[in-house]
Amino acid sequence: MNISGVVVHTLPENAAALQEQIAALAGVEVHATQDDGRMVITIEDTPEIGPAETLMQVQNLPGVLSAAMIYNYCDE
Template identity: 40%
Template sequence: MTTIASVLLRVNPPRLPEVRDALARMPGLEVHAFTEDGRVVLVIEDAPGASATDTYQGLHGIDGVLSAFLAYQYCDETPLQEQPA
């Protein structure tokens, strides 16, 4: 199964550097935008050894993250590498 999700984070602005470092270590996560007032736009995909759901749930445990809003989620039963081009 393939899962792709778009997530909006709200981060305590003074904690933004630590949150940015924590996000960089999370599997299947790509940051698309940061603002200085603490808004962050992410895309999460399934990754080897980590589902998009697990990664999303992990966002709530990062110090400095005030909220995580799941804006969009797509699931497909066909693994990404097997989908036709």
């Protein structure tokens, strides 16, 4: 099991649409959003894709200004 905590920044006007796109990714859950465009998400590994690849998918979504891993937990 591998879980990563990530902070995503976007412009406030893009936040709602981006939140839906991020939540649709496999292994991703949106936990909190702020009015200034920040959101906190977790990424869990899945059989199809690892957390590093999912983080890259998030970073490459249109409207994402930054996505930074803040915490990582790994256990068997």
